[in-house]
Amino acid sequence: MGLMIEKVRQLAERSEIVKYTKYKENNNDAKHLVKYQKEKDYEYYLCDYCYKEIKIANKWEERTGGVIELPLEFSNRGKVKVAMHNKCLKQFLKEMESEIINEKNKG
Numbered sequence: 001m002g003l004m005i006e007k008v009r010q011l012a013e014r015s016e017i018v019k020y021t022k023y024k025e026n027n028n029d030a031k032h033l034v035k036y037q038k039e040k041d042y043e044y045y046l047c048d049y050c051y052k053e054i055k056i057a058n059k060w061e062e063r064t065g066g067v068i069e070l071p072l073e074f075s076n077r078g079k080v081k082v083a084m085h086n087k088c089l090k091q092f093l094k095e096m097e098s099e100i101i102n103e104k105n106k107g
């Protein structure tokens with residue numbers, strides 16, 4: 001069983017892709033204030049391939065990745081939602097392809 005194929009099978013079991021929130025560092029002046037609230041910096045996903053942050057930017061041209069729905073014949077549901085960087089997705093699809101070819105060659 002290929003690593004990537006196994007990975008996708010696991011991802012297919014996941015119900016939702018978790019969105020995380022990054023907060024700005026507390027600055028010391030504000031810490032003693034009762035009403036001080038953590039200030040939201042940005043939201044992000046974790047890449048299913050490299051496990052690093054994918055910042056959710058408002059402008060699409062600033063986005064390095066996001067949630068993509070992949071049509072995959074070997075998953076039970078037919079489609080798998082993944083969160084990935086654009087560059088990771090490319091690499092991921094390449095590895096998947098060669099694994100699928102390997103599987104088929106095994107007969």
Ligand SMILES: [Zn+2]
Pocket residue numbers: 047048049050051052084085088
């Ligand atoms: Zn990545």
